[in-house]
Amino acid sequence: AQTVTQSQPEMSVQEAETVTLSCTYDTSESDYYLFWYKQPPSRQMILVIRQEAYKQQNATENRFSVNFQKAAKSFSLKISDSQLGDAAMYFCAYNGNSGGGADGLTFGKGTHLIIQP
Amino acid sequence: DTGVSQDPRHKITKRGQNVTFRCDPISEHNRLYWYRQTLGQGPEFLTYFQNEAQLEKSRLLSDRFSAERPKGSFSTLEIQRTEQGDSAMYLCASSSGRSSYEQYFGPGTRLTVT
Numbered sequence: 001a002q003t004v005t006q007s008q009p010e011m012s013v014q015e016a017e018t019v020t021l022s023c024t025y026d027t028s029e030s031d032y033y034l035f036w037y038k039q040p041p042s043r044q045m046i047l048v049i050r051q052e053a054y055k056q057q058n059a060t061e062n063r064f065s066v067n068f069q070k071a072a073k074s075f076s077l078k079i080s081d082s083q084l085g086d087a088a089m090y091f092c093a094y095n096g097n098s099g100g101g102a103d104g105l106t107f108g109k110g111t112h113l114i115i116q117p
Numbered sequence: 118d119t120g121v122s123q124d125p126r127h128k129i130t131k132r133g134q135n136v137t138f139r140c141d142p143i144s145e146h147n148r149l150y151w152y153r154q155t156l157g158q159g160p161e162f163l164t165y166f167q168n169e170a171q172l173e174k175s176r177l178l179s180d181r182f183s184a185e186r187p188k189g190s191f192s193t194l195e196i197q198r199t200e201q202g203d204s205a206m207y208l209c210a211s212s213s214g215r216s217s218y219e220q221y222f223g224p225g226t227r228l229t230v231t
Contacts, residue, residue, distance in 0.1 A: 044224040045160070046222075047220075103165070104152070105220060107159030109158055109159050
């Protein structure tokens with residue numbers, strides 16, 4: 001079974017600075033998808049960024065980028081120019097391709113990101 | 118609004134009662150997922166539908182849990198004989214099967230069993 005580990009229960013960063021959230025996963029599959037989701041307090045889960053394992057290039061979405069290290073099974077999220085609205089729980093998630101990529105997601109326990117004004 | 122919707126948003130029930138939650142996915146999405154999220158944890162996958170077919174139900178937490186998607190549109194999740202341990206947020210998500218299988222989540226139904 002796949003597992004996703006987020007080793008940082010909480011991170012704090014000054015507004016406008018850069019922060020990196022860590023995620024490692026365990027799988028025997030060679031093809032899969034990885035995601036970062038954001039869950040603001042009392043609000044719904046929002047997809048931040050995704051990465052296909054077969055792509056070597058790291059995904060980027062505006063201020064959000066990932067460092068995907070397939071051999072190390074590591075998938076970290078970098079948030080540049082942090083804004084107050086970035087404060088939330090961030091979840092790393094895995095979806096294997098054995099089910100055609102349509103299986104349920106396996107989530108980590110999350111990292112609570114605090115933005116200091 | 119074409120997002121995923123869930124009803125009710127909050128439900129308080131007494132132990133032993135049955136509860137049913139509804140999820141309406143994004144209209145063109147044929148895949149629908151149910152998750153449970155307890156405090157301080159990431160969501161835990163429960164079950165999944167492609168159209169009206171339930172393709173994965175082995176992870177439903179017990180036989181007190183059941184889900185349906187009768188016409189391949191909305192879905193219901195029922196919990197029979199609720200227990201205090203069932204208190205959690207129940208999340209629904211949908212996907213189209215394209216766009217790298219991105220799943221879009223609803224706001225969730227928070228269940229409190231007293």
